[in-house]
Amino acid sequence: MKLKSQINDVIKEAFIKAGIEHSPLSVTEATKPEFGDFQFNGAMALSKKLSKNPREIAQLILDNLDLTQMLTKAEIAGPGFINLWLNPLWIAAECKESLLDERLGVEVCANPLKVVVDYSGPNMAKQMHVGHLRSTIIGDTLANLLTFLGDEVIRQNHIGDWGTQFGMLIAYLEETGKDASVSLKDLEQFYKDAKACFDEDVLFSDKARAYVVKIQSGDKHCLQLWEKFIDISLGHCEEVYEKLDVQLTRDDVRAESFYNDDLPKVVEDLHNAGKLTQSEGAQCVFLEDDEIPVIVQKGDGGYLYATTDLAALRYRAQVLDAKRISYVVDARQAGHFKQVFKVAKEAGFVPEDVKLEHIAFGTMMDKGGKPFKTRDGGTVKLIDLLDEAVVKAKETINNKEDYSEEAIETLAKIIGIGAVKYADLSINRESNYIFNWDKMLSFEGNTSLYLQYAYARIQSIFRKHDSEVCGDIIIGDDVEHRLATMLLRFDDVLKRAAVDASPNQITTYLYELGTLFMRFYEQNPILKIGVDEKMKMSRLQLADLTAKTIKQGLEILGIKVVDKL
RNA sequence: GCACUCUUAGCUCAGCUGGAUAGAGCAUCGGUUUGCGGUACCGAAGGUCACAGGUUCGAAUCCUGUAGGGUGUACCA
Incomplete structure (x- = not known):
């Protein structure tokens, strides 16, 4: 359709x-x-x-x-x-068909692609903070969307598990002599303590540097500690993913270190391709119209993130055989990706027909339009933000006495997490956005709660009417005509959103659908006495298709619905 | 300095490949009597689309310049 x-x-x-x-x-x-x-x-x-x-x-x-x-x-x-x-008759018939279709009339795309979606990418040295939110949920939405449309999606979580800071952390772990799982309970604090030692204690900082060398040269004991560390840190991330209801798993992890062995090869191949120039001691690729080179090997022989990204690009294009590779990363990295993509293509790491794209997004700001920070200027931990969302969501629940403690908790999670995600996904991803609790947890306006409410309202109709629904859909008036036409646009909207990687096209659509339904519901009674049986059946079906479309749309955004609010 | 990007109603934001009188929500004001979930719906008011040129039958959208904000700018990721 x-x-x-x-x-x-x-x-x-x-x-x-x-x-x-x-x-x-x-x-x-x-x-x-x-x-x-x-x-x-x-x-x-x-x-x-x-x-x-x-x-x-x-x-x-x-x-x-x-x-x-x-x-x-x-x-x-x-x-x-x-x-x-x-033609109203045509619209009606198409809606009926969509209703009978599991995919709600959304066709699987004609030319499915193998797509890599790279998102989230937390650093293992620290806990996830609000800066990881957008990448994680925009990326997850894109992956869900493309999967739904029939592409073969490979999620890739390019976690930061390598680099000098790990020497410091492992040295500190050894120094304190504690069991790793206990010490790392609060990663943030652990990092701060280690950093403090590193900055103040010369002996310690020397030790830390020695550990970096040890890890890199494959020292068994150190590698074991490192693995243990990564394992626990990743566990923290999984806790966040679980709370966020994001689909990433351990199978999707391809850490930076995964590409380690390939880094010398990347440099060698760039050299063989005649792309490399030594400049001020470093191995660089100079792109024609760019003054600043891409440095792939430092003067001391070390590699950089550009090197790893090139290795990852090659792996994704050649081993994973992806035809579209999407990086969901902060807009500030635009220059980096522009260069790396160009190098990858020019060096033949990635075939010409592979689409490389940087799905850039803006920064999350506080109410005052300043970058989002805690009161004392620190970074806000993502897990804390999500917990706060659930607490605030509880306040919006009416008639709490009707629910068990457990039911309220579940409901608050669905509402709170949904609100955070929807608020983020509903603005144009490239612009900065202002984070506002009151706005996102409101029933009014373009929010997840408004849509969840619309959905619940429809479910309530079907609780009252639990007998069979059959017959044709009839377009009886202008609102029904518009509602039905809107329902038929679902396919177009999803396909367009997939091309542009713009979740907000989906939210805009869902909100318009929601408001249209509310209007329809106000003026066209369904279960009231005196409504013609055929019209009743038709309206029930329009309501049903609306609910299913809202549910499916929100599901792509990674947001749940409930039968009762 | 150079590069990229943004500037739309009091506030928060839509506006797809240029198309008819620039749209929502919040806030403000005014409506909806027996209500299938009113946490809803309807209406009013509110904009020289930062500014100045240009291209076009037609520009918020494309091009150039100006002002203001943001970001990036060689061995961190």
């Missing part, structure tokens, strides 16, 4: 009949209800090419337009717009 492309096909047919040898522009949703359901603006664009008056062209298209099936009416307006009305 690709609504737009089906309408485009009808237009295309008219073009052929009319003998216009250009391919038509895509139709767009009408900007206003008076202008129909969709509009075709291509007549104006053709005016020059055909050297004809746009209205004449529009008339020519209109004369050849099939108005017997999907479309029922078309009008020329203004300078040459063609406004299109969908």
Whole structure:
């Protein structure tokens, strides 16, 4: 059920009949209800090419337009717009079909791709903080979305498990002589203590540096400690993923260290490809129009994150055989990715036909528009933020006496975590966004709670009406017409959101659907006495399809619904 | 300095490949009598789309410049 492309096909047919040898522009949703359901603006664009008056062209298209099936009416307006009305009978039949379909009429994409989605990527030396939130949930949404649309998605969690700070941590672990699992209970504190030692105690800092060398040279004892450390730290991350209801698992982890053995090879291959230049002691790749080189090997022989990223790119393109590789990473890394992608392609690490993209996102700000910090200026731990969300969500639950303690906890998790995720996903990912508890936990406006409420309201209808629902869907009035058309747009919206990697296109759609349903529900009674049986059945089905669409949409965003709020 | 990016209603944000009178939500004001979940719905008011040029039949959207904010800028990731 690709609504737009089906309408485009009808237009295309008219073009052929009319003998216009250009391919038509895509139709767009009408900007206003008076202008129909969709509009075709291509007549104006053709005016020059055909050297004809746009209205004449529009008339020519209109004369050849099939108005017997999907479309029922078309009008020329203004300078040459063609406004299109969908046939209510056709809409009704399509909705019925969607309702009977498990995928709600969303077709699996025609050319599925193997896609790597790289997201979350926490550093193992510290606990996850709010800075990891956006990557984690935007990435997860993208992965869910592409999976739903039929792509073969490979999630990759490129965790930071290598580098000088680990020498420090392991030295401290050894120094304190504590059991690792106990010492690491509060990773943040552990890191701070180790850092303090490192900064103050010369003996300790020397020891830490010695440990770095030891780990890198494969010292068994040190490696064991390191592994233990990573294991526990990763356990912390998994706790967060669990709370966040994100799909990442250990199988998705490809740590930085995974590429260690390949790093010398990367440098060697760049050298063989004639890309390497030594500059100020470092091995660099100079890109033509970029003054700053990509450094792949330091003067002391060490490798850098660009080297690891190149190794990872090659692995993903050649071993995993991905055709689209998406990095969900902070916008501040834009320059880095632009360069690394270019090097990877020029050096032949990644074939030309592989799409490399940096899914950039903006920074999370506090109410005052400043980067999100604790009162004393520290970073906010992600786990604390999520716990706070659950606490705040409890306050929104009415009639608590109706629920058990456990039920309230479950409900609060669904509401609170959903609110945090939805607030983030509903803004254009590239802009910075202001984090606001009150706004995100409100029932009003474009929030998860509004949609969850709409869903619960519909479920309540079906609790009251638990007998069979059958018969046709009938489009009885303008609101039903608009609601049904909106339901049929689901496929288009998801496909578009997948191409642009923009979750907010989904939230915008769901919110519009939600408000449209609320309006429909206000003015068109369903279970009230006196409603014609056929209309009742039809409206029940529209409500059902709305609920299912909201549920599916939120599921892609990683947000749950409940039958009762 | 250079590069990238942003500036839309009092506030928070939409605005897809340029298309009709720029849309929501919050806040403000005013409505909805027997309510299928009113944590809802309807309506009003509120914008020289930062500014100045340009391209176009048509620009919030594309190009150039100006102002203001943000970010990045060679051996951290």
